[in-house]
Amino acid sequence: MAAVKLEQYLASILDSTKSDTNEVKIKPKNINFDLFRVFLENRNTGVHRYQTTASTILYEARGSVKARINDQNFLLKAGNIVFLQRKSNYEILQQGENDILVKLEFNRNFKMLDFLGNYSVMDSREKKVFKAITDAYNQKRLLFLNSTALSISANALKKVIDEYLNQDLYTRQVILAELNLLLIAAVRNQDLATAPVTNHQFVQTDLENYIDAHFTDITLNDTAKHFGFNPNYFSSLVKQKTGKSFVEHVDERRMQEARNLLARPDISVKEIIARVGYSGKSFFYKKFSEYYHETPVQMRAELFRQANINLK
Incomplete structure (x- = not known):
């Protein structure tokens, strides 16, 4: 079943349900x-409250919902995935009429992190990553994946749901592989976050101060790490909160x-670049x-004229 058809099928189940229960069970073919x-x-009204009885995955297939999970606030967007331990508490606070949360x-006997494979065959770097994920999962009692609807992770989970619905040969093995x-x-x-990004406070002045100190060699990954965010989410957050992308802030x-350096006659344009x-002249000029709607040479000439600097 194609991803679009799967979402349409899930939506049709919700559209046709007449039950007022908080969740609708989907039966497998087998x-x-x-x-x-x-x-x-x-999609009935009110806050939906749960405590998990076993390892659980939440997947936002379409739309977005506001949720509170283990006393932490989330905005789950299409493609986001959350792994929860047994006896985790979560609330679905707000959802729209077109949202699909699976x-x-x-x-009870299944261990969620078995999905990562056989620990004994991992190399040292893979074991280090596995341990970090395990420690975070045990400490926070959740793993948050800030994946998108088109990501490999989201598509893998769609295939898992599709296998559940259709139950072909080796369904269990295919599901575990996915x-x-x-x-x-x-x-x-780098979609995996150990805690919800909504717990961090985004302050624009802090970002501006950080860029001011590091703009010559700044990267999105380093900046996101500095502020404690997943890079993909941080990029979206900066755009949402400021109206400009991270790159636009750095370029500004x-x-x-x-412009400040162009006003100094002792520094060449090459040195300014x-x-x-910036690594190249053509990219800098572009x-x-x-940004200024004139070339660096034109601006320098005008700045020199204003300052009565004559190099001739």
Whole structure:
């Protein structure tokens, strides 16, 4: 079943349900399947409160919902995945009429982090990552994946749900392989966060101060790490809170510095390019012209004229 068709099928179940229960159970094709059960969050009003009875996965298939999980606030967007330990508390606080939140509730004997594969065959670096994930999962009682609807992790989980619904040969083995791929892809793409990003406080002035101190060699990953965010989420957060992308903020600071340096006759344009953090003349000229609508040479001439500097 294609991803779009799967979402349409899940939406049709919610649209046709007349029950006022907080969750709607989806039965597998094979009634003897016992690895997990699948539920959809009903769209009835009110706060939905739960305590997990086993390892559980929450997956936002479409839309976004506000949730509180283990006393931490989340905004789950399409493609986001949350792994929960047994006896975790969560509340679905707000959802829209088109949202689709899926819950996979595993049997009590299943260990969620077995998805990462055989520990004994991992190399030293992989074991280090595995330990960090395990420690975070045990401490926070959750793992948050800031994946998108088109990510490998989200597509793997869609295949898991599809296998649950259709129950073909080797369904259990395919599901375990897809869950393994889901976590590995999340680690590789840096989608895996140990705690919800909404717990961190974003202050624009702090970002501006950090850029001011590091604009010559700044990177998104380093900046996100400094503020305690997942890089993908941090990039979206900066855009959402300030109306400008992270790159635009960095370019703005570099352009301001370039203008200041152009007013100094003792520094060449070539040196200015290096000082503000650009690696090539053509790229710098392109950015400069986009920002100031004139070339660095034209601006320098005008700055010199204003300051009565004559180099002839």
